[in-house]
Amino acid sequence: MTKANRNLYRKEKRTAVLFIVIPLIGFSVFTLVSLVAVLVFSFADFNTYRNTFDFSQPFKNYLNLFTNETYSTHFFRAVGNTVLLLIGIPIGMVAGIALAALLQAKAVKKGKKIFQVLFYLPAVTSAVAVNLVFRYIFNPSYGIINRLLDADIHWFSDEWLIKVAIILKNTWSSMGGTMILYIAGMLAIPQSYYESADVDGASATHKFFKITLPLLTPTTFYIIITSVIGGLQSYADAKLFGDGAAGSQTIVWFIWQYGINQGKQGLASAASLVLAVFIMILTIVQFRFSNRWVYED
C-alpha cells in the first residue's frame, strides 16, 4: 500500500467515525446514561416526595417488587396483564393474513385498492382518539355495544372482560397494518411456485398452507418482533382506555404510577430495569430463534 493510499484510508476512517458521532452521542447521553441512572436508582431508597436517596438497603426495591405483597401483588398483576394482552397479537395477525388472502383472492378484482385503503385507516388514527372512542363504545351504562346486545356487560370493572375489550380494540386497529405487510409479502412470492403446484393439481387451501404461509415467515417474524416489543410497552390501554382499572394495568402503567405519580422512583426504576431486561432477552432470543425457522434465501 502506498503512503498516499494509507493516508487516504486513515482520512476515510476518520470521516466515517465522524459521520456516526452524532447518533453515538445521542445514544450515550439519552439511553446509556439514563440506563445506568436507572440501574443506580433501582438500588437506592429514592423517594422524590421525601428527597431520600441512600443505599443502605440496596436490594429493597427488588425485594419489594417480588416478595413484598403490598407491591408484588400489584407488580405481578401488571406483568400478568401485559403478557395476557399479548394474546391480541396472534389474533390481529390471523385477522391481517385473512384480510390479505381475501384481497389477493382471484375472485376479488374490483375495489381491491379501495378496500385496502379503508382497512388501513385505523393505523393512521391516533391511539388517543381510538382509545377514547372505544371507551365510549364499551361504556357499560350508555355504550353502544351493551345497548345493541341489550346486555349488561361490565367491560371495565371485570378484569377479564376488560382484556377482551382491549384485545378487540387492538385487533381492530392493528389488522390493517398487518394486512398490508402480508400483501407485500405475498406479492414478493414468485408466481412459479404456484404454477408448479397447479400442475400437481393442488387445492387453494393446500397452496396457502404449503406455499404462501411458509414463504411469509420473514413477514410473520417481523410482525411478531415489532408487536411484542410494542405490546410490552403498552400504556395507553391502561391510562386512556382502562383509566387505571385493575384489569388493564400494565408494566409501564406501574412505572408511571409509582415513579411519576407517587414519587417512589427507586421502586419504579427497579420495575423499569426488569422490563428493559425482559425486552432485551426477548429480542435476542427472537433473533437467535429466527435463524432456525425463518424461511429466508
Added chain:
Amino acid sequence: MSELTRVLSSNPIEKRSAVKNLIVKILLYALLILITFITLFPYVWMILTSFKTNSEATSVDLKLFPEVFRIDSFITLSKLQEQRISNTSFLRAMLNTLIIEVTVIPVGTFVAALAAFSFSKMRLPHKRFFLLFLMSGMMVPYAAVLLPQYRAFKAIGWVGNEGFAQLFPLIIPGLFGNVGMMFFFIQYLKSTPKALIEAGRIDGASWLRIFIRIVLPAILPAIAAQVIFWFLGIWNDYFAPSIYLSNEWLTLQALISQLNDSTARRADIPLVMAGSTLGSIPMIIIYVFFQRYFIQSLALTGIKE
C-alpha cells in the same frame, strides 16, 4: 350485470362452475363489506356523537342520529381558552405538534442517513461494535429511561419551563437521529452498488459530497417511507407529550387527552368526540391523498427489516 348475462348464456357445465364462482364472489364481497363496516363504524359513531348533546350521547335509548345536528361541541373546541377548559387552543396544539415535526424530522433523518452511509459504504473501524452498540439502544424501552431523563430535563429547566424550551424534551433527543431508521437505511443501502460511490471517489469528491449528491438521491424512496412513519409517529405520540407538556404547549394528542381528563367527573362525551374527530382528520386527509405512498412505504419497511 355483464357477468350475469355471461352466466345465463353459457352452456350447462360452464354454467355450473360459473354459478359457483359467482357465489364465491358474492360471499367474498359480502365479507369485505362487513369488514369495511366494522372498520368504519367507530369513525361514524365518533362523528355522529360529536354533533349530539351530552344528554343524547349518554341516553339509555339508543339513537343513531342526533335529533338536531348541533355544532356546539365544535364551537366549544374553538374557545377552549375562553371557556377555561385548556390553556392551549386547538390551533396552537396543532402548531406545537408541527413545530416538533419540522425540527426533528429533517435533522434526525439527515443524521441517520449519514450514519447509515458510514456503516454500509465506508471503512468504519470497529464497525460491528458500533452497530451492536447503537442497536442495543433499540431494545431499551422508552418507559425504562423515562424517569432519569425526566429528572435530567427537569434539572436543565426544560420541564415546567414557561417558554419554548418546554418542547425540547420532545425535540432534542430526536435531533440525534433515529437508530431504527438508520438500521433500515443500512439494509436499503445494501442494494446500492458500491461502484457508484467508487466513481465518486475517483472524481475526487469528498465523502460528504458523495453522500449528498449520490447516496441521498439513491435512498430517497427509503427516506420517504421512513419520514412518513416518523411523521405519523410524532403526530400520534401521546406518552411523552402528556408527561412533559403543560399550559399552552400541549400537542394535539396531549390536548385531546386533557379534554377527556378535564371533563372526567362530568363526562362531556360530544366534546371529547369532537376533539378526537378534529384531531384525526388532518392525518386522515394526508393519508387519503398519499395512501399509495403510505402503503408502499409500509410494505417496503416490512420487507427490508
Added chain:
Amino acid sequence: MKFKKFAAMILSLLMISGAMMLAACEGDGGSTVDEKGRTKVSFWYWGSTAEVRVYEELIDTYMDLNEDVIIVPTHYESNTYMTKFQSETTKPDVFFMPDTDFAQWVDAGIMLPLDSYVTESEINSLWETGINEYYYNMDTKKLGRSSGAQLYGFPKDLGPVTLAYNKKVLDRQIAANGLNSAEVYAKLDKLSPMTWTEFADLCNDLMADQKAKDKNNRLYAIPYCEMDAMIYSGGGDYFDKNDPTKHGIDEAFIQTITYIIQLATVHGVMPDSDHSGQNAYTLFENDKIIFTWIGPWDNADFWANPDLKYDIIPVPYNSNIEGAHSKSMIGSMCYGVSENSKVKEQAVKFAKWLSVSNECQNKAMYLGQQVPNIKSLADAYISDSGNWVCKSSASDPVLPASRSLFVDIMDGSADTFGYWAAAGKTDCIEGKTRALYYTYGSTWKDNFNSYLATRHVWDMASADDIRAALVEYRTTYQHDLDEMYGDWRG
C-alpha cells in the same frame, strides 16, 4: 478542506443546541418582581371550569386590593396536578395541597410553618375541623393540633360530602309508583337521617317500576356509594378504633361493605358496573338518577344548569351497630406556602387572605364554591339573600335549600344554628376527614379496591360470601398498613 467544513457544521449544531439550553435556563430563573416593580407570587391550583372562573375573580380582587403584588396562577387538571407538583423542583410560592398528601409533603420539608404568621383569634375564627387538620408534628409524625405540632397550611375549605337528590326524577318516580309525595319528602329531612333499612326500602319503592325493565334499559336510585361516608355512618372505620395502626375490618366494617354491595346485587337500586361513580354527575345532571354524592363546591356547576332542582339529605346510618349515626366524610385541602419561596411574606399574605379573610370567603361563598371557613359567616351561608351568582332576581331560591346540613356535618356536635334545640333533638350528624388523610400514600387503599374488583366481591349477593372475602383480606390489609407505617414512621 471539506472535512473541516463538516466538522464546523457539527460544532455549530452542538453550539446551537447549547445556546438553546442556556436560553432555556435563563427563562426559568426569573426575578421576583415584574417590570412595574410588583412582587410576583406564583400560585398553583386545580378545579373545574367553574372553579377556574371563581379563582380568576378572587385573584383579580386580591390584586385590586394589593397593587404591589401580581399573582401568577397556573391551573392543572386535578388528576395531573400532584404529578406536576412533585416533579416541580422550584415549588410555587402558594399552592393547593390536598389533605390526602399533606403529611408526606410536610415531611418532605417543602412546606413553610405558618404559626408565626397567624394570631390565636384568627385561628379561633375558623372551623376547628378545618384548621386542626393542618397541624403536624414532624418529630412524632402525629397529625392534628397538639403540643409540638406546627401549622403547615391554611384550610382552603372543608368539603362535607353528602347525598343529593334530583327533584325532577324523584317526583317522576313518586308518580310512576303511586307513592305518597308527602310521605316520601318527610323521609328526606335534614334533621332526621334515615337508617340503612329505611333508605334501601325507599329506593326499592321508588324504583319498583324500573325493576321490571331489563337491566340495560332501566334507571337506578343511586349511582355508587362514597365508601368513606358509608363506613363512618356504619359505625366503623378503616382502622381499629383503639389502635389506628391495626386494620379495621370488624363487624361494622363488614356490614357496611355488605350493605353497599347488596344495594346493587340484592336490592338492584344501584348499578353494579361502576363503583367509582365515574358516570354519576352525568347521570344526575341529565335526570337519569335520583341520588348522588355532592360537596358544596358542586353547587357552582349545578347552578349553571337552571333546570336542575335539587336538595341534600344526611347520610343514612346503620341502626344495627351500637353508636352508629350519620357521619359523613369531609374532604379538604389547604393553601401551602413553599419553604423555599423568595417572597415568603407576600406569599403567606395571599394564602392567608384566601383562607381567613371575610372578603375572599364571602366571595367564594356567593360563587357557589364553598361553605365559608369562618364560623361567623355560617349564618350568611344559610340565610343571606345577597349576591349569589345563581340569583338573577331576588325571589330566586339559593339551592340546595337544606345547605345548613353541610355546616352540620362540619361543626361536629355543635348546634350552630340552634335547629336541633328548636326541634327538641340532639345533634346526631357529624363528619370525619376522609381516610387517606390519616395515612401515607394511597397504596393500601388502592390495593383494597383492586381486591374488591379482582376477587369479584362487587358481584357477590350472599352476605356470607362477602364476609368471608373480607375476613380473608385482613392479613393482606394489615401487611399493607404495616408497610405504610414503616414508610412513614420508620
